Amino acid sequence: MVSASRATDWQLLQQLIPYLRPYRWALLGSGLLLVPLAAAAALQPIIIGQAIAFLKGEESTYAFLKPLSLTQGIDVLSMALLITVLLRFTMQAAQGYWIQKIGQQITADIRHDLFNHVLRLSSRFFDRTPVGKLITRLTSDVDALGDVFATGAVGVISDVFSMVVVILTMFFIDRTLATLLLALVLPITALIIYFQNRYRVANYKSREELSLLNANLQENIIGISVVQLFRREAFNSDLFRRRNQRYVAEVDRTIFYDSAVSATLEWIAFVAIAGVLWLGGALVEQRTIDFGTLATFILFSQRVFDPLRQLAEKFTTLQAGLTAIERITDLLTEPIDIQDPDPTVVQIAPHSPERGAVEFRDVWLAYKDDDYILQQVSFQIAAGEKVAIVGPTGAGKSSIIRLLCRLYEPSRGDVFVDGRNVREFTQAELRHHIGVILQDSFLFSGDVKSNITLGDAYTLEEIQRVAREMNIAEFIEQLPAGYDTLLRQRGTNLSAGQRQLLAFARVAIRNPQILVLDEATANLDVGTEVMIQAALNRLLVNRTAIIIAHRLATIRYVDRILVLKRGKLVEQGTHTELLERNGVYANLYRLQALSDMTEASA
Ligand SMILES: Nc1ncnc2c1ncn2[C@@H]1O[C@H](COP(=O)(O)OP(=O)(O)OP(=O)(O)O)[C@@H](O)[C@H]1O
Numbered sequence: 180m181v182s183a184s185r186a187t188d189w190q191l192l193q194q195l196i197p198y199l200r201p202y203r204w205a206l207l208g209s210g211l212l213l214v215p216l217a218a219a220a221a222l223q224p225i226i227i228g229q230a231i232a233f234l235k236g237e238e239s240t241y242a243f244l245k246p247l248s249l250t251q252g253i254d255v256l257s258m259a260l261l262i263t264v265l266l267r268f269t270m271q272a273a274q275g276y277w278i279q280k281i282g283q284q285i286t287a288d289i290r291h292d293l294f295n296h297v298l299r300l301s302s303r304f305f306d307r308t309p310v311g312k313l314i315t316r317l318t319s320d321v322d323a324l325g326d327v328f329a330t331g332a333v334g335v336i337s338d339v340f341s342m343v344v345v346i347l348t349m350f351f352i353d354r355t356l357a358t359l360l361l362a363l364v365l366p367i368t369a370l371i372i373y374f375q376n377r378y379r380v381a382n383y384k385s386r387e388e389l390s391l392l393n394a395n396l397q398e399n400i401i402g403i404s405v406v407q408l409f410r411r412e413a414f415n416s417d418l419f420r421r422r423n424q425r426y427v428a429e430v431d432r433t434i435f436y437d438s439a440v441s442a443t444l445e446w447i448a449f450v451a452i453a454g455v456l457w458l459g460g461a462l463v464e465q466r467t468i469d470f471g472t473l474a475t476f477i478l479f480s481q482r483v484f485d486p487l488r489q490l491a492e493k494f495t496t497l498q499a500g501l502t503a504i505e506r507i508t509d510l511l512t513e514p515i516d517i518q519d520p521d522p523t524v525v526q527i528a529p530h531s532p533e534r535g536a537v538e539f540r541d542v543w544l545a546y547k548d549d550d551y552i553l554q555q556v557s558f559q560i561a562a563g564e565k566v567a568i569v570g571p572t573g574a575g576k577s578s579i580i581r582l583l584c585r586l587y588e589p590s591r592g593d594v595f596v597d598g599r600n601v602r603e604f605t606q607a608e609l610r611h612h613i614g615v616i617l618q619d620s621f622l623f624s625g626d627v628k629s630n631i632t633l634g635d636a637y638t639l640e641e642i643q644r645v646a647r648e649m650n651i652a653e654f655i656e657q658l659p660a661g662y663d664t665l666l667r668q669r670g671t672n673l674s675a676g677q678r679q680l681l682a683f684a685r686v687a688i689r690n691p692q693i694l695v696l697d698e699a700t701a702n703l704d705v706g707t708e709v710m711i712q713a714a715l716n717r718l719l720v721n722r723t724a725i726i727i728a729h730r731l732a733t734i735r736y737v738d739r740i741l742v743l744k745r746g747k748l749v750e751q752g753t754h755t756e757l758l759e760r761n762g763v764y765a766n767l768y769r770l771q772a773l774s775d776m777t778e779a780s781a
Pocket residue numbers: 306546547552570571572573574575576577578579
């Protein structure tokens with residue numbers, strides 16, 4: 180269902196109100212300019228009509244013009260016309276400049292709010308939302324809104340205001356002709372509104388298609404090496420072509436409605452002039468109105484459709500802007516699943532000395548519906564204990580870590596750190612306690628230093644000390660500009676192992692009480708791993724450690740091993756205990772030992 184039917188234009192515009200508030204005075208100022216602008220627009224046909232009446236030798240309707248001779252009258256009226264033109268020119272320019280400036284500022288505010296909101300959304304949201312779709316909302320949807328201001332489409336408000344003033348003036352001058360024009364304006368406005376709504380629906384669909392197109396593009400660029408290695412170019416190109424065609428088909432529909440509006444308006448302006456000539460001609464003949472008034476109304480019949488014509492020109496932009504507001508609001512109102520506790524409800528305990536005890540109490544987790552990938556998981560890890568979690572691929576090891584860091588929330592059960600439910604920590608506090616090193620660490624574009632500090636205020640000495648402690652100072656100093664070496668996006672100018680070394684430093688400098696290593700040394704060669712292991716052993720003193728490793732040999736010396744199988748905790752104990760038990764762990768261990776031996780003898 181296309182959401183264009185969900186919210187009316189007015190409801191959509193209301194979403195903008197909080198953003199307009201800071202600029203209310205500037206907006207009021209430019210709104211006030213509407214009055215003289217509309218007055219000048221309504222006056223021009225009257226002045227021209229009076230000039231024609233003078234030339235025809237008719238008596239003027241206005242007392243101050245009556246005593247003037249033909250030349251004097253024409254002079255005065257020409258001067259008046261010139262003044263209204265100058266007035267419209269300067270005020271329109273000032274207003275346009277003002278509105279565009281405010282518009283760009285509002286667009287920037289919205290873009291910034293969107294970015295902040297997206298950064299706070301939970302992992303579940305990112306699981307179901309392709310990155311390309313998000314990027315479309317943050318860039319081209321926000322730009323579409325910006326265009327409403329940049330192209331002056333927002334000036335439609337002033338056009339509509341002029342239309343009302345012109346209609347009122349017409350009624351003041353001659354009711355019969357004014358009624359005729361109004362009888363044309365009203366149905367045409369209704370028709371335009373109908374086309375406008377159809378356009379909106381089509382435009383919403385075309386933006387959806389564009390999002391999908393961008394998602395596809397982004398996926399191909401991120402996975403370019405797989406695309407090339409598996410010769411998926413032709414196949415992916417075909418997928419892209421079809422998606423591109425669907426986008427074009429939707430855009431075609433928008434073009435149809437856009438053209439329909441323009442054509443209607445072109446046609447109606449001439450119908451209006453013909454109508455005025457026909458009815459006005461008869462009235463002149465009956466001497467009910469003079470020739471000057473007829474001339475005024477011929478001009479009015481053009482002017483009264485001007486705002487609608489303007490609307491047609493700015494139509495695409497305006498409608499695209501409304502669609503953009505709709506799509507932006509969708510994202511801005513996306514609920515933040517994982518919230519910090521409300522300090523008025525949850526009493527934040529006074530900052531207890533952090534110890535690092537962890538407890539899972541009857542925890543269940545489903546990523547979708549009732550498909551539980553963790554079931555009834557309960558365990559305790561004492562402060563300072565070193566625990567490994569092992570199990571076959573897909574058993575749910577990483578999911579346990581995600582729950583501990585509260586990237587996801589359990590479907591049932593609770594997770595505690597130092598006896599406190601993780602929901603009662605602020606996210607910043609919780610993640611300050613826990614340092615996680617993943618198998619593939621993400622690096623930002625920027626220098627080595629900033630990838631270690633991540634914006635926190637650490638001195639260069641602190642960074643160097645941590646690098647030395649982690650045995651990676653030498654590696655960093657060998658880089659072309661040492662700690663100032665610029666890394667490319669995602670650290671593509673480093674090897675996977677080198678990126679991992681920086682990730683160790685990043686965590687170590689934060690001095691967390693609980694350390695989590697999720698296959699953290701899997702990318703390192705044996706030499707580097709031994710070097711890091713020595714540093715890790717120092718780092719782990721007096722800290723709790725949770726280590727996930729596939730290579731069981733690397734975790735033999737931990738205090739306890741938890742064995743997961745298909746989401747359930749099936750065994751726990753020391754390496755020796757578990758071997759004696761002869762269960763899942765013993766099986767896994769023997770299999771690995773066997774394959775290691777085969778490799779060694781090969
Ligand atoms: N974001 C997600 N959305 C849906 N299902 C997921 C998600 N992440 C993991 N899963 C599923 O949950 C199960 C457990 O995944 P998890 O990553 O915890 O396993 P793991 O034991 O760490 O595996 P591995 O050893 O391969 O890293 C898997 O079956 C996986 O398909």
